[in-house]
Amino acid sequence: MHADDDDRLIEAILASGVKIPPMPAALLEVLALAGDDRAGAREYARAIARDPALTGAVFRVVGSPVLGLRVKVDSLDKAVTLLGLATTLAVVRSEGMRVALHDSALDVVMHTLWRRMGTVAELVVAALRVLRPRGVREDIAYQAGIFHDCGVAVLCRRDPAYAQAFKAGHWPDLAALDAERHASHAVVGLMVARNWQLPAEVAETIRHHHDSHPDLLAEPVRSLAVLVRLAGHLLDGGAGADDPAWPLWQPLAEAMCEPAGLALAELEAELLGRLAG
Structure with a gap:
């Protein structure tokens, strides 16, 4: 999707009453x-x-x-x-x-959401310190992780279906939920990133971490998005949830591991060990 398309989507979202604090x-x-x-x-x-x-x-x-x-x-x-x-x-x-973004009526949902994003951010930084990919700064990687699903927090306040999806006891399939609700938490997240003056690489990672052709993303956004997806994949696996989009991202994660002389399974074991420890 081109920047002009994103701008049109943002205008439509703002017109619907979504507000960025x-x-x-x-x-x-x-x-x-x-x-x-x-x-x-x-x-x-x-x-x-x-x-x-x-x-x-x-x-x-x-x-x-x-x-x-x-x-x-x-x-x-x-x-x-x-x-x-x-x-x-x-x-x-x-x-x-x-x-x-706090909303007392959504305490449980917001706690779940921010705890998940916080863990993703920490896993992204931990993976970065192992892999040390060129051109990826630690503070940028942390922000990509902690903000990647921030659009969901905004949509939960606007559309009860998003908040309800968290009450099933597992992490929802956000891409499917977006399709069902004719919305995009990635585009809303892009709005948040722009309003809060987040670095451009972070904004682009937020926007594109659900892309169906991640191999087309430019660096360092591709590496950041891969790390975010890897962290989410590990958390989904630990919770017994499916991650149907992972096959699109796995080859890119494997390629990131090669310069460090690691297999992806070794990196995953290292990160899971830290989660457990």
């Missing part, structure tokens, strides 16, 4: 530091510490067993240093969006 003030304060070359971990930690939700998100990510840092973190300064400034920004941006 603005960034909260606490997040804007932290993001403002990105333009200050003098700002370091201490300045970031000071700004983040003013908001309990942002603080909790940073500590939660830095302590994740999936990332495998295995270092005692007793201060926000240290947490920011370990994550790096760029990844810290990605973490607080995702937490800001989670707060902005």
